Amino acid sequence: MSRAARLLELLQLLRRHRRPVTGAALSAELGVSLRTLYRDIAALQAQGAPVEGERGLGYILRPGFTLPPLMFSGEEIEALVLGSRWVASRGDDKLARSARDALAKIRAVVPPALRDELDASTLLIGPPPGHAATGDDNRLELIRRAIRAGRKLTLTYQDGNGTPSTRTLWPFALGYFEHVRVLVAWCELRQDYRSFRTDRIQKLTIEESAIPRKRAALLREWKLRQQIPE
Known part of the structure; x- marks a missing residue:
């Protein structure tokens, strides 16, 4: 994994945690040494990412920070498509429409190669059961x-x-x-x-x-x- 990709992955990990997470836990998730993790944290902070905390106490990404459109992995694309298709099939009318709209927005901002993967996803949702809850x-x-x-x-x-x-x-x-x-x-x-x-x-x-x-x-x-x- 390149350093740039690792820094993006570290940001994603920090976004996933709502409470401060220790450097040891982050380094274990990334598969890098604690020394490398501390260098990466410092690099993110130097580039303006609002990562707060210190060694021994843990780190957290300040709320409100948004990332530019990221390169999704193949598995992330499949997860997005599968989840959106499930909601479109099982949700009520308004929620189903919102799921389709969200997927369209994602499709509009990803690079062409990932757009092709999104369109060609082979993970399908079966038809809802005939006696599923309806009318509410x-x-x-x-x-x-x-x-x-x-x-x-x-x-x-x-x-x-x-x-x-x-x-x-x-x-x-x-x-x-x-x-x-x-x-x-x-x-x-x-x-x-x-x-x-x-x-x-x-x-x-x-x-x-x-x-x-x-x-x-x-x-x-x-x-x-x-x-x-x-």
Whole structure:
């Protein structure tokens, strides 16, 4: 790997970490010595990259830093195409359209050789199951909007036994599975985390009031309870 490619890879690694990461961990991921890693960090800082930290404490890339269009690897191209095709096939109308638009934007900025690889990707998504969740596109759009805005949701929900209840939720995640879509939220009624199938939501309202905690904190705490790795 050339030094230029290694520096770009180091930037990508730093972007992947939200908290300071030690030089030892970075050097192990890159497959270089710790001495080389320190030289690379210094080179990035000298070129204006906002890498903060020091030896023994760890390094982090300051939020807001954006990279110019990068040369994607073949595997990265395949991952982008496969993920976009899955969302276009399984997502609701608005999300599917956004996936196609995002792929078109990527196609417009990559070099011609990579554009050809993108167009010729042979990783395909099979047809969605015939009994997949349908008809709740508007609910999904409202839920995503509430999550992005950090607003509470009030909904009327019918459980598996057909029993209705009204809940006020702090929504923070939306899971897309083959047959169902699942809202994950803190439920004020139960004072605990709960999951709700979107096809069982009878009525849905976005409230004016904001959720009292950051959604990233809710997601992190929920993952810990579910023993889901970061």
